[in-house]
Amino acid sequence: MIPGKFAYLAARTATEAVDTLGRHPDEAKLLAGGQSLIPMMKLRLAAPEILVDISRIADLAYVREENSHLAIGALTRESALETSDLVARRYPILVDTTQVIADPIVRNLATVGGNLAHGDPANDHPATMLALRAELVATGPNGNRVIPIDDFFVDTFETALEPAEILTEIRIPAPQAQSGGAYCKFERKVGDYGVAGAGAYIVLDGNGRVAQAGIGLSNMGPKPLRATDAEGVLLGELPTEERLQAAAQQAADASDPVGDLRGPAEYKRAVLRTMTFRALTRAVERAQSAEAGGSS
Amino acid sequence: MNVEAPTQAATERVTVTVTINGQAHRAEVEARLLLVHFIRETAGLTGTHIGCDTTSCGACVVLLDDVPIKSCTLFTVQADGRQIRTVEGLEQGGQLHPIQAAFWEEHGLQCGFCTPGMMMTSVALLERNLAPSEDEIRQAISGNLCRCTGYVNIVKSVQHAASALREAQAATTAEVSPS
Numbered sequence: 001m002i003p004g005k006f007a008y009l010a011a012r013t014a015t016e017a018v019d020t021l022g023r024h025p026d027e028a029k030l031l032a033g034g035q036s037l038i039p040m041m042k043l044r045l046a047a048p049e050i051l052v053d054i055s056r057i058a059d060l061a062y063v064r065e066e067n068s069h070l071a072i073g074a075l076t077r078e079s080a081l082e083t084s085d086l087v088a089r090r091y092p093i094l095v096d097t098t099q100v101i102a103d104p105i106v107r108n109l110a111t112v113g114g115n116l117a118h119g120d121p122a123n124d125h126p127a128t129m130l131a132l133r134a135e136l137v138a139t140g141p142n143g144n145r146v147i148p149i150d151d152f153f154v155d156t157f158e159t160a161l162e163p164a165e166i167l168t169e170i171r172i173p174a175p176q177a178q179s180g181g182a183y184c185k186f187e188r189k190v191g192d193y194g195v196a197g198a199g200a201y202i203v204l205d206g207n208g209r210v211a212q213a214g215i216g217l218s219n220m221g222p223k224p225l226r227a228t229d230a231e232g233v234l235l236g237e238l239p240t241e242e243r244l245q246a247a248a249q250q251a252a253d254a255s256d257p258v259g260d261l262r263g264p265a266e267y268k269r270a271v272l273r274t275m276t277f278r279a280l281t282r283a284v285e286r287a288q289s290a291e292a293g294g295s296s
Numbered sequence: 297m298n299v300e301a302p303t304q305a306a307t308e309r310v311t312v313t314v315t316i317n318g319q320a321h322r323a324e325v326e327a328r329l330l331l332v333h334f335i336r337e338t339a340g341l342t343g344t345h346i347g348c349d350t351t352s353c354g355a356c357v358v359l360l361d362d363v364p365i366k367s368c369t370l371f372t373v374q375a376d377g378r379q380i381r382t383v384e385g386l387e388q389g390g391q392l393h394p395i396q397a398a399f400w401e402e403h404g405l406q407c408g409f410c411t412p413g414m415m416m417t418s419v420a421l422l423e424r425n426l427a428p429s430e431d432e433i434r435q436a437i438s439g440n441l442c443r444c445t446g447y448v449n450i451v452k453s454v455q456h457a458a459s460a461l462r463e464a465q466a467a468t469t470a471e472v473s474p475s
Binding site: 001002003004005006007008009010016019020023028031034035038039041042050051052053055079102103104105106108109190191 | 303304308326328330349352354357363364365366369370373374417435436438439440
């Protein structure tokens with residue numbers, strides 16, 4: 001399959017990319033890893049007139065801890081996240097997530113920023129970033145602005161990014177003491193979209209009760225969802241098996257999946273309940289075993 | 297003060313230089329030309345296969361700066377100035393690469409269509425890990441589909457090649473530093 005014709009520009013800097021997007025707001029689209037965009041262009045589901053290739057902007061690929069957060073450059077490849085010692089030690093939920101995205105070959109090109117900015121509710125990082133309450137940095141004609149993750153996803157393939165804005169950085173709050181996170185997804189085969197997926201982040205207080213809870217859901221509606229009511233079921237409570245089951249049930253009740261070849265909606269809700277329970281259980285285990293530094 | 301160069305113009309045709317198996321290929325191509333078509337049609341190297349054409353099967357896997365990628369899902373212009381290795385580059389001086397010899401020895405193929413991609417993925421694995429576990433091998437090739445073998449003999453082939461490469465390395469080390 002051959003994509004439609006387009007004009008190509010390899011941006012050397014984020015400024016140059018923003019400038020080109022600003023002059024062609026209706027025609028131009030960004031090319032990062034290309035692992036979602038190029039397949040869509042081959043199927044002619046996307047036909048941008050201008051492609052602005054940002055993948056050669058080297059200073060947008062990094063993973064580093066700053067004062068109060070983990071900073072991930074938007075052009076960081078999934079494979080770089082997967083093999084980062086810092087991420088493995090402090091943010092195991094990100095390893096859980098990246099390891100189930102597409103397949104290992106695709107992850108060598110696919111970017112973390114692309115996984116979010118594509119706005120596909122079936123992608124995996126959105127649920128994890130909702131659980132972690134991440135912030136996204138967008139660079140536009142007037143400089144940078146910070147978008148809370150809850151304001152980022154608007155609809156299917158639609159985000160809060162303006163036409164001339166680029167997602168440049170993902171910021172994840174540094175893990176608190178006695179915290180843990182996990183991501184679980186059920187897929188028919190490697191590389192397929194998940195039937196259901198859930199990300200969970202739990203912070204325990206000195207008495208072992210849930211002080212903070214984050215739950216994000218993959219492929220459960222027109223956009224990535226936060227399971228707000230399920231989080232409420234956990235707050236202030238001891239994370240017993242019964243309590244985690246109740247939260248997982250609440251998440252399934254709040255979900256809105258569409259029946260397709262991966263199964264009817266009822267089945268997907270049942271799978272989601274199990275995935276949420278498993279993610280919560282692992283997050284709590286990690287929180288309980290975490291040293292004072294915690295992890296997510 | 298940082299003075300930015302003026303923004304370049306976007307173009308439908310681009311001149312690229314892509315080095316494949318050590319040989320530079322320079323051509324003017326459409327920006328939409330996929331790398332796999334450049335390799336097969338412009339460079340004439342048809343060992344790299346087109347299977348599903350939807351980023352699923354891995355028949356088109358080549359190494360881009362030593363990293364395996366699906367060449368049906370990369371525009372040629374994205375490989376401009378970079379190094380590509382294909383299955384044709386494995387054999388050196390009439391000698392099969394250990395991964396090729398291993399696929400032969402262990403009967404790691406039946407119809408052979410997935411084999412070029414399967415071997416390129418395996419070569420990249422063995423270049424960073426000479427002693428992969430069976431699980432690591434299966435993980436590494438999970439983006440390469442084979443509809444004939446059931447994967448058992450492919451895994452054996454990779455293990456066979458890993459063993460051969462380790463022995464070759466031990467022999468070299470012994471030569472360099474006799475005890």
